[in-house]
Amino acid sequence: MASFGSRSIVLVVLLFMGCVTISALAQPQTNPSPQNKSLQAKPIWSPRKKPAQRLRGNTDIPKIVSEISAKNIEATIRKLVSFGTRNTLSEQNDPNRGIGAARDWLYAEFQKAAAQSGGRMTVEKQTFEQAKAARMPQPTMLTNIVATLKGTQPESTNRVYVVSGHYDSMCSSPIDAKCDAPGANDDASGTAAVLEMARVMAKYKFDATIIFMAVPGEEQGLLGATYFAEQAKNNNMDIEAMFTNDIIGSSLGGNGVRDAKTVRVFSEGVPNDTTNATTPRGISAAVLTTLRTNGGENDSPSRQLARFIKEISEHYVPWMKVWMIYRRDRYGRGGDHEPFLERGYAAVRFTEPNENYQHQHQNVRIENGIQYGDLPQFDDFNYIANVARVNAASLAALASAPARPKNVTFPTGLSNDTPIKWDANKESDIAGYEIVWRDTTEATWTHSRAVGNVDTYTMKGMSKDNYFFAVRAVDKEGNRSPVSYPKAQPRRTGTGANPPTSP
Ligand SMILES: [Zn+2]
Numbered sequence: 001m002a003s004f005g006s007r008s009i010v011l012v013v014l015l016f017m018g019c020v021t022i023s024a025l026a027q028p029q030t031n032p033s034p035q036n037k038s039l040q041a042k043p044i045w046s047p048r049k050k051p052a053q054r055l056r057g058n059t060d061i062p063k064i065v066s067e068i069s070a071k072n073i074e075a076t077i078r079k080l081v082s083f084g085t086r087n088t089l090s091e092q093n094d095p096n097r098g099i100g101a102a103r104d105w106l107y108a109e110f111q112k113a114a115a116q117s118g119g120r121m122t123v124e125k126q127t128f129e130q131a132k133a134a135r136m137p138q139p140t141m142l143t144n145i146v147a148t149l150k151g152t153q154p155e156s157t158n159r160v161y162v163v164s165g166h167y168d169s170m171c172s173s174p175i176d177a178k179c180d181a182p183g184a185n186d187d188a189s190g191t192a193a194v195l196e197m198a199r200v201m202a203k204y205k206f207d208a209t210i211i212f213m214a215v216p217g218e219e220q221g222l223l224g225a226t227y228f229a230e231q232a233k234n235n236n237m238d239i240e241a242m243f244t245n246d247i248i249g250s251s252l253g254g255n256g257v258r259d260a261k262t263v264r265v266f267s268e269g270v271p272n273d274t275t276n277a278t279t280p281r282g283i284s285a286a287v288l289t290t291l292r293t294n295g296g297e298n299d300s301p302s303r304q305l306a307r308f309i310k311e312i313s314e315h316y317v318p319w320m321k322v323w324m325i326y327r328r329d330r331y332g333r334g335g336d337h338e339p340f341l342e343r344g345y346a347a348v349r350f351t352e353p354n355e356n357y358q359h360q361h362q363n364v365r366i367e368n369g370i371q372y373g374d375l376p377q378f379d380d381f382n383y384i385a386n387v388a389r390v391n392a393a394s395l396a397a398l399a400s401a402p403a404r405p406k407n408v409t410f411p412t413g414l415s416n417d418t419p420i421k422w423d424a425n426k427e428s429d430i431a432g433y434e435i436v437w438r439d440t441t442e443a444t445w446t447h448s449r450a451v452g453n454v455d456t457y458t459m460k461g462m463s464k465d466n467y468f469f470a471v472r473a474v475d476k477e478g479n480r481s482p483v484s485y486p487k488a489q490p491r492r493t494g495t496g497a498n499p500p501t502s503p
Contacts, residue, residue, distance in 0.1 A: 058479055060204050061316045061396045067200045068392060070385035074376075076192035077249075077384075079105060081182040081376055086169040088216045088223070089140060089177040098177075099216055102167050103143050106214050109195055110147040113212075117202035121149045128227050135174045135220040144224045145214045147198050151399060153207035155426045160232075161398050162211045162242040163197060163391055164225065164336055165190025166218035169374065171363045174219050180364050184376040187218065189249030190350075193388035201392060206399035207427070208240070218246070218336055219361075225336035233343045241305050241398055241482070242347035244336040248387040251380040253354020260383045262321045263390055266337075266349040267306035268328035269297050274344035295440065298326070299468060299485040301346035304404075307444050308482040309348065309394040316393035320386050323353060324443070350387060401479035402427045405471045408484045410464055418459040420486065422471050429475045435459060436483055437467045445470070445483065 080086065083105075084097040091098030107125055114121035126144040130136055145167075151157040169183025170176075182188075191214045198212035217223030225244070232239055251260035270291065273283040283291075291297050303326065310322040329335055329349055337347035356378065364373030405422040413419075420435060432453040436445040451457040459469065470483035 058397065058400055058477060060400070061393050064200055064204060064392050064396050065316055065389045068196055068385050068388050070381040072196050072199065073189075073192045073384050073388065074379075074381040076109070076195055077184055077188040077376055077379060077381070080167065080188040080191060081184050085171070085177065085179065085181040086167055086183055086216075087171075087174075087177045087179075087181055088142065088168045088220045089137070089175060091177075092141065099168060103145065103216070106145045106167060106191070106195065110145055110198055110212065110214075113195070113198040113202045114147060116199070117149060120152070120205070121147055121198070121202045123147045126228065126231070130217060130220075130223050130227075133221055133223070136223070137175060142217050142224055142227070144216070144228050146228070147212040149198070149202060149206065149210045149212070151208040151210075152205045153427060153429075155428065156207040156399075156403065157209055158238055159208040159403055160211060160237055160239045161208060161395055162213060162228075162239055162340070163194055163245070163395055164213040164215055164243065165192070165194045165245045166216065166224065166336060167191045167214045168216040168219055168224075170219040170361055171373075172361060174361075181374070182364065182376065183374050184379050185247055185249030185352075185374050186360050187246045188376075189247065189379060189384050190245030193245050193248060193384055193391060196385070196388050197392045197395070201396065204396070206396065207401075208399040208403075210395055210399050215336060222334060222336055222339055226339040229339040229343050229345070232345075239340065239345045240403065242337055242340040242345055243350060243391055243395070244347070245350045245387065245391060246335045247351045247355060247360070249379040249384055250352050250356060250359070251383040252356070252378070253352075254356035254358060255354055257354045259353045260380060260386070261319065262323050262353040263387045264323045264325050264349075264351045264353055265306050265309055266325045266327060266329050266351065267300070267302040268341060269300055269303060269326060271300040271302065272342055272344055295468075296485065299470070301482075301485075302341065302348055304470070304482050304485060305346045306348050308398070309390065310444065312394045312397045313390040316397075317386065317389045320390050322390060326443075350391065352383070352387075397479065398482070400475075400477070401481045402430055402473035402475050404481040404484045405433065405473050406484065408471050408486045410469075410486050416461065416463050418462055418464040418467075418469060419456060420459065420469060420471060421456045422484070424455045425473045427473075427475065429477070431474050431476045431478075433457070434472050434474060434480070435469060436472060437462070437469045440466070440468055442468075448472075450474070 083101045086099045086102045092100035110123045114123050124146045126146050130140050130142045166187045169181040171179040171181040194212050215224030252258050273287045306324045335349045337349045340347040358372050359374050359378050362372040402425050408422040411419050434448045436448045438446045470485045472483045473481040
């Protein structure tokens with residue numbers, strides 16, 4: 001307990017420093033000329049400066065971060081492992097062994113969390129019959145556990161953020177329902193993080209709605225997540241972001257590298273093109289042509305989400321590094337964010353920095369003196385708690401902030417200035433908007449400017465040919481939305497009053 005106490009003091013100090021640094025954003029920056037050499041040097045979040053110009057910031061997020069408990073996460077993981085196997089094809093009705101026991105225990109635990117919410121959180125068993133599939137030898141009942149924490153702002157309550165982990169596990173064979181499959185890392189770690197977030201966050205109020213979810217069937221082909229995403233799409237659910245936490249359990253890789261300070265966040269570049277019914281899993285020629293002409297392949301909504309997570313967590317959880325990986329997932333691997341991406345939702349995957357393949361999808365055994373299997377002894381519960389803190393801070397920031405601006409465009413026309421237009425947000429507590437920009441070769445947004453409560457603004461002396469621009473909304477407490485990148489506009493042809501766009 002004593003060591004936890006001293007860590008708490010360090011945490012509070014670090015959080016205070018985080019509050020100071022966030023204040024840098026409040027100040028409009030001076031208008032740089034395109035030749036300004038300092039452009040690339042100044043980050044948006046200039047560290048440790050101008051404490052006098054502090055924004056109030058979000059006072060709940062530091063509390064949420066400090067309440068996440070590694071001990072609770074450890075207890076959840078040990079309980080999930082105690083069910084022997086959580087293979088999706090395992091026993092449904094045995095109270096002690098198999099996926100049914102895990103399902104019922106999780107349902108009860110999420111209900112306990114909901115009891116702390118003053119009626120704002122409800123827990124549902126979303127049960128469906130999965131038809132025969134590649135890793136599904138016979139039709140099987142699957143149950144997603146879905147805990148919904150309703151947003152309290154009328155304009156935002158239908159805006160939804162989803163955080164998920166998969167509670168099923170597997171040993172060497174995905175259809176072996178009898179072998180022990182402890183799944184302590186894959187994915188009791190993600191499931192435990194989501195349950196802990198639900199426990200802590202149920203007590204707090206957010207403008208928008210957060211769904212905490214534990215799903216089965218991931219190892220069978222992302223089946224639980226696919227069902228949820230399909231239902232959401234059919235019901236026009238406005239999911240603004242989805243996080244999957246999968247294999248966030250260990251800080252020690254199979255390469256011998258110990259890294260307890262880093263979490264990878266995978267985000268895809270070129271998004272699924274849902275505008276054309278004939279390309280449900282691809283990209284239409286028109287969109288591809290626009291990307292080839294104007295760029296923007298590094299500015300999908302999922303990538304803006306990853307940048308948002310990095311900015312937020314480095315301020316509220318500054319001892320953790322968010323390592324953005326600019327790809328959908330690891331080579332040859334997949335996860336529960338994919339069914340969301342396929343349906344046009346922004347989604348990212350959280351995973352530990354160095355995996356150990358002797359502990360994933362392996363029968364528990366000792367071979368040549370090596371322990372195989374996904375056992376709790378290989379988990380780092382403090383690390384998992386820190387990944388949960390990164391998630392929770394980001395989710396709280398998303399659900400406290402306004403929606404990202406819609407219909408951001410560059411009005412057409414050739415100009416050395418860059419006019420930007422967007423639809424005004426609907427929330428009653430909007431304070432205004434910020435334009436962010438970066439050099440085209442930068443990985444993250446480097447500059448921002450507060451432009452007031454307007455729906456159009458011109459960046460004088462800065463051409464859209466030379467920078468990437470985007471817009472975000474800010475509320476009166478200083479909560480910022482993720483950015484919206486301008487919609488692609490088709491290349492103009494013909495003989496209007498404006499000069500032609502070619503060659
Ligand atoms: Zn997994």
